[in-house]
Amino acid sequence: xxxxxxIKQPNMIQKILLALAQxxxxxxxxxxxxxxxAITSDMTELKYLGGKAYLCVHKDVLGQMVYGWSxxxxxxxxxxxxxxxxxKSKIQKLVGKLKDKMNPERRDAxxxxxxxxxxxxxxxxxxxxxxxxxxxARLSYSNPGTPxxxxxxxxxxxxxxxxxxxxxxxxxTFEKLEKFVQTKIKYYNYERRHTSVGLVSPWNxxxxxxxxNKNRFG
Numbered sequence: 001x002x003x004x005x006x007i008k009q010p011n012m013i014q015k016i017l018l019a020l021a022q023x024x025x026x027x028x029x030x031x032x033x034x035x036x037x038a039i040t041s042d043m044t045e046l047k048y049l050g051g052k053a054y055l056c057v058h059k060d061v062l063g064q065m066v067y068g069w070s071x072x073x074x075x076x077x078x079x080x081x082x083x084x085x086x087x088k089s090k091i092q093k094l095v096g097k098l099k100d101k102m103n104p105e106r107r108d109a110x111x112x113x114x115x116x117x118x119x120x121x122x123x124x125x126x127x128x129x130x131x132x133x134x135x136x137a138r139l140s141y142s143n144p145g146t147p148x149x150x151x152x153x154x155x156x157x158x159x160x161x162x163x164x165x166x167x168x169x170x171x172x173t174f175e176k177l178e179k180f181v182q183t184k185i186k187y188y189n190y191e192r193r194h195t196s197v198g199l200v201s202p203w204n205x206x207x208x209x210x211x212x213n214k215n216r217f218g
Contacts, residue, residue: 035063
């Protein structure tokens with residue numbers, strides 16, 4: 001007898017996204033001109049000597065800073081929640097609580113909640129992630145099967161794995177891999193120079209922006 005395969009039905013959030021179609025993608029319809037205006041997230045697989053793990057990252061679209069990251073052995077919702085929580089905490093410490101309303105004469109991108117963009121995976125469309133995300137940001141989703149709608153993340157992961165492929169392949173334990181990832185993200189944020197931000201590190205670019213625009217933050 002042929003075995004029946006149970007097809008998982010979309011949850012309410014996924015149904016809403018299907019109805020919205022391309023309108024769910026705020027990022028592709030926005031002009032990003034400042035750090036903190038848009039944060040993107042994605043996950044990738046890292047293969048190491050001890051097995052495989054999954055890396056989730058939340059990264060600034062313009063400033064390039066990685067504000068949140070997490071590493072896990074499975075692709076559970078908790079993986080993206082840990083990365084998101086770290087990103088939210090770091091951003092709020094830097095610029096204070098982002099507000100929905102500002103003086104109209106001083107309104108700019110920083111006067112609104114940031115865009116939080118990701119794909120439509122079950123982790124990112126879970127009730128837990130969506131609820132937490134909406135308290136902090138305006139949620140944005142790529143169209144299904146369109147990695148080009150999140151090019152910054154694709155580029156980051158591609159370069160990360162290309163640059164450290166040999167070292168990652170030789171790591172024996174998850175704990176050592178986690179420490180390695182932490183070290184390399186710190187290097188990426190504070191030392192590596194990026195052409196997209198004027199050949200300075202993401203932190204130096206972001207710090208300069210904060211200093212120049214300090215009167216905009218409450």
